[in-house]
Amino acid sequence: MTLGIALLGTGVIADRSFAPAVQAAAGAQLVAVLSRDKSRGADFAQRHDIPEVYDDLAALLRSPRVDAVIVATPDATHEPQVIAAVQAGKHVLCEKPMTTTVAGCQRMAEVVRASGMTFAMGYTWRFNQGAQKIKAMIDAGAIGQVRYARGLLSTRAQDPAGWRAHSAEARYWALSGVGTHLIDLWRWYFGEPASVGGGMISPVHHSVNDEIATLVLLYPDRLLAELTVTAVFEGGNRVELYGDTGDLIGEGLSGARPDGRITHNGQPVPFQPVNPFLEEVTDFVEAVQQQRPPRATLEDGLRNVAIMEAAREGRMQITL
Ligand SMILES: NC(=O)c1ccc[n+]([C@@H]2O[C@H](COP(=O)([O-])OP(=O)(O)OC[C@H]3O[C@@H](n4cnc5c(N)ncnc54)[C@H](OP(=O)(O)O)[C@@H]3O)[C@@H](O)[C@H]2O)c1
Missing domain, CATH: 3.40.50.720 (NAD(P)-binding Rossmann-like Domain)
Structure with missing residues (x-):
């Protein structure tokens, strides 16, 4: 059919x-x-x-x-x-x-x-070959237990007159544009965080929604995963993962036509980019x-917004 x-x-x-x-x-x-x-x-x-x-x-x-x-x-x-x-x-x-x-x-x-x-x-990102390659390598133990992960992404949807900057149609700007993807990536790689910290500011357009945000996802006794996202400058497109026995760095993986590079302890990791859409x-x-x-899934959508909402409201506990 x-x-x-x-x-x-x-x-x-x-x-x-x-x-x-x-x-x-x-x-x-x-x-x-x-x-x-x-x-x-x-x-x-x-x-x-x-x-x-x-x-x-x-x-x-x-x-x-x-x-x-x-x-x-x-x-x-x-x-x-x-x-x-x-x-x-x-x-x-x-x-x-x-x-x-x-x-x-x-x-x-x-x-x-x-x-x-x-x-x-x-x-x-779940369909991004670079992100899938990194997941397969983590799961195979390529860097041992991951202890620290961080991502930096900026969005090209930077129009302060657009719907993302206003409360009628959006509650998040940088977090909606790209942050939600990194939350999903860390949930996919590491599971549910126990709590979330961080901060958000809107220093350029003074939007009611975040122009720059950092979220810190805590996995006690295991790892800390953070993300910094922006709607007010270009060029951020990097994820880094550090484990007990090495590191994995992804650059330029985000986007509709991703190319990008991955290195494992400084050595290039080959992968074949596809159209994730x-x-x-x-x-x-x-x-x-x-x-x-x-x-x-639906659950992924719900839990992701719960993390953003806890961060926006300045409480560490993620409640559904
Ligand atoms: N997966 C990804 O990587 C990715 C990337 C970009 C965006 N997104 C998501 O996709 C959605 C759309 O984003 P976009 O970048 O395509 O936004 P966009 O370019 O602003 O397009 C949104 C469209 O929605 C329609 N619309 C209906 N009600 C509207 C309203 N009240 N205000 C403005 N537009 C309205 C408009 O079409 P008409 O004017 O024809 O009605 C408009 O063209 C968002 O939820 C965004 O987070 C996902």
Whole structure:
């Protein structure tokens, strides 16, 4: 069965990453797009060869061609769109972060679980060959027990007039743009942190959301993993892991077309980069077809936002 997929949103990630990925994925067909503006939607549909265009979500969800949706809209919009989609019997691939608050994630989780529809989170690093290579090497003991990990990422979505900088559609800026990916990476590599510390500031545009953030994830008696993310300067794209017997350094791994380099104790580690969005869409399609969980789940979405929320509220305990 070919899965008919609709794209919600016509922004950067829908245009550059998801539309081409769905067109290239086996077993998937891009059948509809949602835009608040009909002419923008029509233009998007023409460029990507999409047969149906909507400016009303309910109408899109009534289309018999639509089996699943990819939610690629601002963070706060994920909640109503995901809830409406699963209630209409559609599977969902939801962009990160799941939404802006833990309470919102829990409302989504309740409806998704009751619906029985497949729900995947868009944590693209899980499909990044560099990140997978590092995980395989950690798991094989290449650097012994990891004691310290840190990541530095900056986002190119730096427009202070954009939705990320404001409270109506977002609660995090740098953390939503890239920090949530590193939280997911450390959770994937090391499991659940016991607590989180850190700080966030907004010194350039004085946004209500974080422009620079550092989070410190504590795994007592095992390791400390931190991440620093920014929305106000370019160039950060590095992860470093230090263990009892060596180190692994990844540079330039992040992005839609990752290339990057990995070194292990100073020696280059070969790996073959792939398009992580194509891998992510393929995993989603197969998860629906095989009725199995996707690689990044509802639980991953929920726990990730719980870590961001604890950090934002300045409490170390992560509560769900
Ligand atoms: N996985 C990744 O690596 C990655 C990378 C980038 C972004 N993302 C995530 O993908 C989502 C979209 O990000 P993006 O970079 O594509 O953002 P964007 O370029 O601003 O696009 C968002 C789109 O959502 C639609 N939209 C609906 N309600 C909106 C509102 N109230 N304000 C603004 N736009 C609204 C708009 O399409 P219409 O104007 O046509 O309605 C807009 O083009 C976010 O959740 C983000 O965190 C993930």
